[in-house]
Amino acid sequence: MTDQNVDRGEIQAASSQFLSGLFKGKAQSDDGIAGGKSSLTWAVHISVAFLVALWLFPTVGLFVSSFRTADQISASGWWNSLFPTEQIIQLRTGGADAATQLDGVFVVEGNLLTDGEGPGTEATISAFGVSSRAIGAFQAGETAPAGDGEELTLMADGSYRYTSVEEPGRRGQRVFVTATTPPEFTLDNYRTILFSGQGQDNMAKAFFNTLTVTIPATIIPILIAAFAAYALAWMDFPGRALLIAMVVGLLVVPLQLALIPLLKLHLGIGIGKGYLGVWLAHTGFGMPLAIYLLRNYMVGLPKDIIENARVDGATDFQIFVKIILPLSFPALAAFAIFQFLWTWNDLLVAKVFLIDSTGSTTVMTNQIVELLGTRGGNWEILATAAFVSMAVPLAVFFAMQRYLVRGLLAGSVK
Amino acid sequence: MDNPAIQGLITIIVGVGGCIGYFYFSNQILDKVIFPARGENAGRNINRANMVRPWLFLFPAIFALGLYLGYPVFETLRLSLTDRVPGGYEWAGLSNYSQMFSEPKFWEAIRNNMLWLIIVPAVSTGFGLLAAQLTDRISWGNVAKSLIFMPMAISLVGASVIFKLIYDARPADTAQIGVMNAVWMQFEGGIGSILFLQLLPSLILLCFATFVAYFGYVFLRPMWQRDGGHSAALLPLRILVAVAAVLLVWECASSALGLWTASFPYGEPQQWLTIPFWNSFLLMVVLIWIQTGFAMVILSAALRGIPEETVEAAIVDGANPFQIFFKIKVPQIIGTIVVVWTTITLTVLKVFDIVFAMTNGQWETQVLANYMYDKLFRANDWGVGSASAIIIMLMVMPILVWNVYNVRKEMR
Numbered sequence: 001m002t003d004q005n006v007d008r009g010e011i012q013a014a015s016s017q018f019l020s021g022l023f024k025g026k027a028q029s030d031d032g033i034a035g036g037k038s039s040l041t042w043a044v045h046i047s048v049a050f051l052v053a054l055w056l057f058p059t060v061g062l063f064v065s066s067f068r069t070a071d072q073i074s075a076s077g078w079w080n081s082l083f084p085t086e087q088i089i090q091l092r093t094g095g096a097d098a099a100t101q102l103d104g105v106f107v108v109e110g111n112l113l114t115d116g117e118g119p120g121t122e123a124t125i126s127a128f129g130v131s132s133r134a135i136g137a138f139q140a141g142e143t144a145p146a147g148d149g150e151e152l153t154l155m156a157d158g159s160y161r162y163t164s165v166e167e168p169g170r171r172g173q174r175v176f177v178t179a180t181t182p183p184e185f186t187l188d189n190y191r192t193i194l195f196s197g198q199g200q201d202n203m204a205k206a207f208f209n210t211l212t213v214t215i216p217a218t219i220i221p222i223l224i225a226a227f228a229a230y231a232l233a234w235m236d237f238p239g240r241a242l243l244i245a246m247v248v249g250l251l252v253v254p255l256q257l258a259l260i261p262l263l264k265l266h267l268g269i270g271i272g273k274g275y276l277g278v279w280l281a282h283t284g285f286g287m288p289l290a291i292y293l294l295r296n297y298m299v300g301l302p303k304d305i306i307e308n309a310r311v312d313g314a315t316d317f318q319i320f321v322k323i324i325l326p327l328s329f330p331a332l333a334a335f336a337i338f339q340f341l342w343t344w345n346d347l348l349v350a351k352v353f354l355i356d357s358t359g360s361t362t363v364m365t366n367q368i369v370e371l372l373g374t375r376g377g378n379w380e381i382l383a384t385a386a387f388v389s390m391a392v393p394l395a396v397f398f399a400m401q402r403y404l405v406r407g408l409l410a411g412s413v414k
Numbered sequence: 415m416d417n418p419a420i421q422g423l424i425t426i427i428v429g430v431g432g433c434i435g436y437f438y439f440s441n442q443i444l445d446k447v448i449f450p451a452r453g454e455n456a457g458r459n460i461n462r463a464n465m466v467r468p469w470l471f472l473f474p475a476i477f478a479l480g481l482y483l484g485y486p487v488f489e490t491l492r493l494s495l496t497d498r499v500p501g502g503y504e505w506a507g508l509s510n511y512s513q514m515f516s517e518p519k520f521w522e523a524i525r526n527n528m529l530w531l532i533i534v535p536a537v538s539t540g541f542g543l544l545a546a547q548l549t550d551r552i553s554w555g556n557v558a559k560s561l562i563f564m565p566m567a568i569s570l571v572g573a574s575v576i577f578k579l580i581y582d583a584r585p586a587d588t589a590q591i592g593v594m595n596a597v598w599m600q601f602e603g604g605i606g607s608i609l610f611l612q613l614l615p616s617l618i619l620l621c622f623a624t625f626v627a628y629f630g631y632v633f634l635r636p637m638w639q640r641d642g643g644h645s646a647a648l649l650p651l652r653i654l655v656a657v658a659a660v661l662l663v664w665e666c667a668s669s670a671l672g673l674w675t676a677s678f679p680y681g682e683p684q685q686w687l688t689i690p691f692w693n694s695f696l697l698m699v700v701l702i703w704i705q706t707g708f709a710m711v712i713l714s715a716a717l718r719g720i721p722e723e724t725v726e727a728a729i730v731d732g733a734n735p736f737q738i739f740f741k742i743k744v745p746q747i748i749g750t751i752v753v754v755w756t757t758i759t760l761t762v763l764k765v766f767d768i769v770f771a772m773t774n775g776q777w778e779t780q781v782l783a784n785y786m787y788d789k790l791f792r793a794n795d796w797g798v799g800s801a802s803a804i805i806i807m808l809m810v811m812p813i814l815v816w817n818v819y820n821v822r823k824e825m826r
Contacts, residue, residue, distance in 0.1 A: 041552070048548050048558050055562045058576045058703065061593065065579065076589050077596050220429040221478075227437055228475030237468040241825050243476075248821045250483045252814045254764050256786055257803045258482060260796055261489035265481075279425060284482020287475055316467055317441045345569030347767045348787070365571040369771050372575065379579060379591070386575040390568050397567035401560055408708065409715050 066383040067185040073379045084180050086126070088135055093152070093162045095172040106164045112177060113158030127178040128154050135176040146173055189384035200371060201381055203388050206364045210344060210389070212275060213354065213363060217282035217343045218336055224283070225290030226332065230320050232291065233298035234306060244295070251288040258285070259352050266353065274361065278354040285349065286339045293338075296410050297331035298324060334407020337400050341393050364389040433474065440470045487807065494800035510797035520802070522778055523785040526694050527809075530765065530781060532662070533695070535758040537702050539751060542709025546717055547739070549710070559714065563707035570704070570767035577700045578772060581686040595683045602680050611678060616670040623666035630659030690778040697779060700768050705761065709754045716750035717743060756813050763809055782806050 064078045076085045091112050099106040113123050127136035130146040138144045140156040149165035152173060162173055193203050231237075232244055258281075266277045301324065309319050325332075343349075347365040354361050362370075368385050375381050397404065444466060449459035497506040514520050545562055549555035565573065582592030590596040601607040633655050687693045720743055728742045744751070766783035773779040775788065782802060790799035 044548055044552055048545075048552060048555070051545055051548070052558045052561050055565070055703065055706070057593075058573075058580055059564070059568070062576045062579055073591060074584070074588070077591050077593065079593070079596075216425045216429055219426055220433065223430060223433045224474045224478060227433075227471040231468040231471035235468040235471070237465065240468075241822070243472070244825065245818045245821055247479070249814050249818045250479055252760050252810050252817060253483050253487060254760075254783075254803070254806050254810055255483075256764065256766075256783055257490045257807055258486035259803075260493060260790055260800060261486040262482065264489075275425070279429075281482065284478045287478050288483065291475060291479075315441065315445065316464075316471075317437065320471075341567055345571070347569070347571055347770070352791070365569055365767070368571050368575060372578070372771055379582075382575055383579070386572045390572045393567040393569070394564070397564065398560070401563075404566075405563075405711055408711055 062383045062386060065379055066189055066387045067187070068380065069186055069188065070378065070380045072184070081185075082183055084182050086178060086180050089177050089179055091175050091177055093160060093168075093172040093175060095170045096168050097170070098172070099164075099168050104165075106166070106168055108160075108162040108164075108168060108172070110160060111158045112154065112160055112175060113179070122184070123158070123179040123181040124156050125154060125158060125177050125179050126156070128152075129176045130173065132176065136178050189380045190388070193381070193384045193388055200367065200374060203364060203367060203385055205360075206362050206367045207388065209361055210363045210365075213278055213282070213350065214340060214343045216279045217286070218339045220279065221283045221286040221290050221339060222332055222336060225287055225335070226294055226325065226328070227320065229291050229294035229298055230316075230324055232295045233301075234319075234324075235316065247288050247291050247295075251292055253288075255285050255349070259348075263352055273354060273356040275354065278350060281349050281353045282339070282343050282346075286335075286342070289338065290335050293335050293407060293410055294328060294331050297328055301327055330403055330406055331410060333400065333403040334410065337396060337404045338407060340396060344393050436474065437471070441467070444470065490800045490803050490807075493796055494804050497797050506797060510801040514798050514801050519775075519780055519785060523775075523780040523782045523802075524805075526778075526780060527763070527782050529694055530698060530701075530762045531759060532658075534698050534701050534705065534762045535755045537698075538705040538758050539709045539713075539754050541702070541706040542711075542754065543713050543751070545706065545710040546714035550714055550717060559707075559710065563711055565704045566707050568704070570700070570765075571771050573700050573704055574768050574771035577696075577703075578687075581696060583683040583685050586681065586683055590683060594686055598684060599681065601678070607678070607680070612673050616673050619666045619670040619673075623663045623670075626659050626662045626666070630656055630663075633659075687773055687779075688777045693773065693777055694779050697768055697772055700772075701762065701765060705758050709758065712754050713747065713750060716747040720746050756816070760810065760813060763806055782809075 061078050064081055065073055068078065068081055072081065072085075075087050093112065094108045094110050094115070096106075098110065099108045101107075113125070125140045127139055128144070129135045129137040130144050130152060131137075138154075140154060143151055143153040146152055150163065150168075150173065152160060152162045152175065154160045154175070154177075160175075162168070192201055194207075195202075195204065232240060232247075262281060262284075263273075266272060266280075271277045271280070305323060305327075306319060309323055314322070345365065347363075347369065350363045350366060354363065355366055364385075368382070368389060371378075371382055371385055444463050449463040449466075450456075493503075494510055495506060495508070496503040497510070498504075545559070549558045549562075552558070568576070579591070580593050581595075582590075583595050584590050584592075590599055601611060634652055636652075686696055724742055724746065725738060728738050733742065764783055765781060766787060769775055769779055769781050769784045770787065775781070775784045782805060786799050786802040786806065789795045789802060793799075
């Protein structure tokens with residue numbers, strides 16, 4: 001946002017004047033303004049912080065969820081995952097084969113948290129119970145009677161001593177444990193999605209498919225549109241105004257209209273469903289915005305340079321390649337980002353022109369929609385898949401934001 | 415050749431090389447072979463070459479535009495008037511349209527699209543204006559801006575996943591992992607519930623209704639003030655706005671009243687996306703979340719472009735902050751607000767991914783774009799599908815005409 005930074009000073013001056021105006025009524029003198037100003041500034045700071053938090057909250061939720069295991073996700077909301085969570089887990093003590101006989105009673109000793117299916121050493125137990133009707137009846141460290149002369153003593157660290165007059169059952173005593181587990185995050189989901197997943201759970205192929213769609217579909221329209229934009233901006237010929245108006249008109253034509261006729265055309269001339277078709281479609285659909293953006297930018301380039309070059313005998317082709325293209329870099333970058341984000345995030349065009357019945361050319365957006373249908377409750381898979389697909393556009397967004405902003409401004413504000 | 419990566423690389427090379435080659439060699443041939451700038455006709459030849467050259471530059475673009483956007487408009491129109499029969503097409507007149515008009519799903523889509531068209535642009539522009547106004551006056555405003563702007567980079571499908579998690583529901587005795595149900599389960603019918611679920615929403619609804627009524631009044635006022643000569647041309651528009659305003663106010667008032675008579679199912683997690691009517695709003699939230707950043711960025715630039723003198727003069731004249739904002743700043747950026755509004759309107763008309771991914775038009779959330787996709791690729795009914803595409807085109811038409819009119823005016 002450099003061009004915005006240029007006049008930052010002025011704006012701050014203007015806004016501080018505005019603010020001082022706000023407190024005209026309250027302030028006794030000019031000196032009194034400072035205090036009032038800072039309290040209003042605080043209100044602005046807080047409201048912006050609230051707005052930003054509101055806008056970030058959804059994304060953060062999915063992001064955090066992508067680092068949690070399926071059990072953690074269903075045990076508590078993601079907003080709790082940053083703090084230790086209290087879970088109720090059903091565990092079993094060792095069974096008959098772990099028991100030793102001591103003075104006529106059977107004794108089983110061990111650690112509930114680390115043995116078998118226990119949640120691990122990091123958890124601590126606060127309460128436990130031996131019946132599903134009284135899950136938290138006893139504090140850690142107490143001894144609970146479990147009926148028929150059985151007793152269970154359970155410590156906070158999970159170590160237990162279970163005694164029984166009769167020989168214990170083979171599966172051991174059922175214990176309900178209220179355990180506090182520290183926040184824990186894992187990269188396993190990403191491993192599954194990117195490398196080890198089977199079938200739909202593996203996004204690696206879809207990732208490369210998306211990349212394959214995106215890159216040619218970004219580069220080719222820029223080149224074609226740049227020449228056209230130069231002609232519309234700096235060459236004089238009859239019908240120019242009409243052409244510009246047509247481009248502006250086509251800018252808003254919904255691409256839904258184009259689906260059937262073009263699919264028919266593609267099938268008719270033998271392109272069929274595939275990469276070539278989707279590249280061509282994206283090139284066509286991106287063309288009006290490309291021409292419009294680039295022409296708007298090129299018209300603003302200094303006239304002198306171009307006319308001097310003409311006087312010096314440069315041809316239009318030379319002027320375009322040597323002067324216009326380098327000078328138009330910001331606009332080219334802006335459109336490239338638009339087109340990249342749009343093709344990367346696209347679902348409709350890919351579904352219609354690319355993905356055939358074998359599904360081997362599926363793109364990430366399509367695969368995520370399919371996951372939503374088949375794995376609707378498996379948030380660890382969904383969240384990770386969604387984040388894998390978002391990572392590249394987000395990186396591009398943050399790296400190239402200032403071109404994006406410039407492009408937006410050129411594209412809509414006149 | 416089978417590897418798509420190699421295929422992609424070849425396409426880039428062929429595509430880019432082909433483009434450069436085309437432009438370079440066509441210019442060369444024009445200058446050296448067809449109209450050489452030498453010999454007795456040198457001057458005339460240069461002129462002729464310069465007359466042809468723009469079309470060389472334009473040809474690929476015009477070809478792509480014509481084939482991929484121009485031709486489909488007419489072809490879709492033709493398809494919407496024909497039926498597919500074995501071995502070809504058969505003229506069907508308007509039967510596709512009448513079939514479509516008799517489907518309740520179509521009217522549901524139209525109704526929902528109208529709601530989307532009113533609410534999403536209004537709320538996004540409003541929030542965008544608020545965010546622009548606020549972030550412009552703090553030191554970390556640019557960081558805040560880029561964070562609010564960030565959803566722009568997220569695909570509609572990704573955003574749908576994000577919001578599906580928010581709306582997720584789990585059985586009542588387990589932990590809620592969707593924020594909305596987690597908050598919902600906190601309400602139990604006490605004073606807090608009345609405050610947040612009945613009083614606050616009805617206040618918001620009434621405020622909105624008042625705003626709409628005022629807007630309608632401002633819009634209608636010239637009708638009985640008989641001083642503008644141009645009011646006759648705008649009369650249908652004014653009546654349309656008035657009718658829409660009355661309907662909206664009525665809707666708001668009746669839903670505000672409904673809030674007090676409804677009984678809420680406290681303590682039961684709700685499948686939010688299956689609650690008819692309200693679920694459409696939950697889908698709109700996704701698009702509002704994405705579009706607010708766009709509105710903010712553009713409106714922020716417009717606000718910065720306002721001449722300081724006007725604001726200073728207002729301060730000197732003793733205007734209060736609200737007056738400064740609504741009477742000095744907003745009128746000066748009204749053109750930009752209109753541009754933002756129409757741009758978001760266009761996005762809304764084409765919205766497909768959100769509905770497709772989240773509800774697929776079930777539970778009365780259908781919108782036109784998804785209805786069309788359903789008809790084209792599920793029911794395989796190209797006639798009705800094309801007819802609904804033409805309806806979308808008709809809805810876009812006013813914006814198209816308006817844009818073209820503006821550009822023509824500007825270039826004169």
